[in-house]
Amino acid sequence: MKSWIEIPDQSDFSIYNIPFGIGSDSGAPYVCTRIGDQVINLYKLAQTGFFKGLVDDVDVFNQSVLNPFIALGKPVTKEVRLRLQETLTNMNSPLHHLPEVFAPFRAVQMHLPVAIGDYTDFYSSIEHATNVGKMFRDPANALLPNWRHLPIGYHGRASSIVISGTPVRRPNGQTKPNDANQPVFGPTKRLDFELEMGFIIGKETQLGETISTSNAEEYIFGLVLFNDWSARDIQTWEYVPLGPFLAKNFASGIAPWIVTLEALEPFRVQGPEQVPAVLPYLAYQGLKNYDIHLEVQITPDGGETTTISRSNFKYMYWNMCQQLAHHTSNGCNVRIGDLMASGTISGPDQGSLGSMLEMTLGGKNPVTLNGGGQRSFIEDGDTVTMTGWAANGDHRVGFGSVYNQVESALKA
Numbered sequence: 506m507k508s509w510i511e512i513p514d515q516s517d518f519s520i521y522n523i524p525f526g527i528g529s530d531s532g533a534p535y536v537c538t539r540i541g542d543q544v545i546n547l548y549k550l551a552q553t554g555f556f557k558g559l560v561d562d563v564d565v566f567n568q569s570v571l572n573p574f575i576a577l578g579k580p581v582t583k584e585v586r587l588r589l590q591e592t593l594t595n596m597n598s599p600l601h602h603l604p605e606v607f608a609p610f611r612a613v614q615m616h617l618p619v620a621i622g623d624y625t626d627f628y629s630s631i632e633h634a635t636n637v638g639k640m641f642r643d644p645a646n647a648l649l650p651n652w653r654h655l656p657i658g659y660h661g662r663a664s665s666i667v668i669s670g671t672p673v674r675r676p677n678g679q680t681k682p683n684d685a686n687q688p689v690f691g692p693t694k695r696l697d698f699e700l701e702m703g704f705i706i707g708k709e710t711q712l713g714e715t716i717s718t719s720n721a722e723e724y725i726f727g728l729v730l731f732n733d734w735s736a737r738d739i740q741t742w743e744y745v746p747l748g749p750f751l752a753k754n755f756a757s758g759i760a761p762w763i764v765t766l767e768a769l770e771p772f773r774v775q776g777p778e779q780v781p782a783v784l785p786y787l788a789y790q791g792l793k794n795y796d797i798h799l800e801v802q803i804t805p806d807g808g809e810t811t812t813i814s815r816s817n818f819k820y821m822y823w824n825m826c827q828q829l830a831h832h833t834s835n836g837c838n839v840r841i842g843d844l845m846a847s848g849t850i851s852g853p854d855q856g857s858l859g860s861m862l863e864m865t866l867g868g869k870n871p872v873t874l875n876g877g878g879q880r881s882f883i884e885d886g887d888t889v890t891m892t893g894w895a896a897n898g899d900h901r902v903g904f905g906s907v908y909n910q911v912e913s914a915l916k917a
């Protein structure tokens with residue numbers, strides 16, 4: 506496939522991608538896609554009759570969230586993507602005569618792409634769970650007995666998920682320093698990121714209904730980069746007995762573009778072997794992991810950028826279909842726009858770890874940055890950027906980026 510739009514080499518937004526997001530320029534937010542460095546306003550395009558016979562209510566594109574569009578259902582949204590791909594490769598496309606539907610990416614402000622009703626965070630990377638288990642608990646028994654039997658997760662907080670570019674304020678919280686008898690309240694000293702991939706629910710279930718690993722993909726609209734900001738000292742003190750709370754819910758960053766499952770189809774790969782065998786409701790067939798290269802960068806305020814991690818979504822021990830089957834196995838319902846995040850994605854080697862906690866061994870071995878600085882955890886003024894893409898020759902499908910700069914804490 507070749508588009509008549511000029512697409513920069515190595516662009517995440519090739520003709521093979523066609524992701525969805527919410528943008529605005531001079532007026533109200535609209536549903537959009539992106540090709541190369543151009544954003545296409547799908548509301549303006551729909552008003553020309555472009556989606557006639559497929560989406561007749563053009564107002565689904567005149568929205569500040571993707572939920573109504575996603576609710577059209579995969580048979581429709583899939584065709585919308587294909588119709589866009591067709592017209593962007595067709596030399597006689599009517600879009601040649603519709604310059605007003607295009608806007609340069611730089612001129613478009615991107616917004617939170619979906620109204621997220623509920624956010625669930627899993628813990629599905631065996632490398633991450635092992636590394637953290639060694640540090641927080643027992644090095645000899647890093648994985649708890651349940652870990653290989655079910656995709657561990659917890660219910661997160663949707664209200665504090667912020668669009669890429671939003672500053673993240675260092676949280677205040679309660680911690681207990683090792684040498685103190687009493688806890689103290691103040692800014693976290695161990696601010697960290699978690700490299701994650703999220704998926705957005707594209708079809709609802711009713712309370713009591715379950716999803717199987719074999720039909721789970723019908724319920725997944727697409728994937729998005731996600732940074733689950735974490736405060737490790739708050740986490741250490743609070744997480745027993747009920748798990749993550751204020752160490753996690755002060756902010757999570759989400760990228761603006763949702764890449765559809767259809768666009769990722771060519772990048773399916775076999776997941777890791779699961780030993781022992783999982784229970785029948787978690788068994789699956791086929792290729793359910795995706796080869797998506799992921800990177801994390803730190804940029805100190807006014808300083809040079811350093812890539813500190815190169816990981817891959819393919820390392821996930823538990824795949825998205827298993828997560829969804831497990832999540833609904835008790836009848837818990839899911840709704841359009843719900844976000845399910847993978848949990849920190851760490852690979853098998855030192856260069857592929859998905860958090861500072863792991864990279865620095867709890868702060869003991871700082872990371873050296875280009876330009877000479879060192880980081881045990883994230884400092885005020887630092888910008889953390891995550892990027893991701895799947896590629897096969899010139900067939901590239903990327904996720905753009907999620908970045909947040911850290912602001913100093915409010916006076917405690």
Ligand code: CA
Nearest residue numbers: 699733848849
């Ligand atoms: Ca997490």
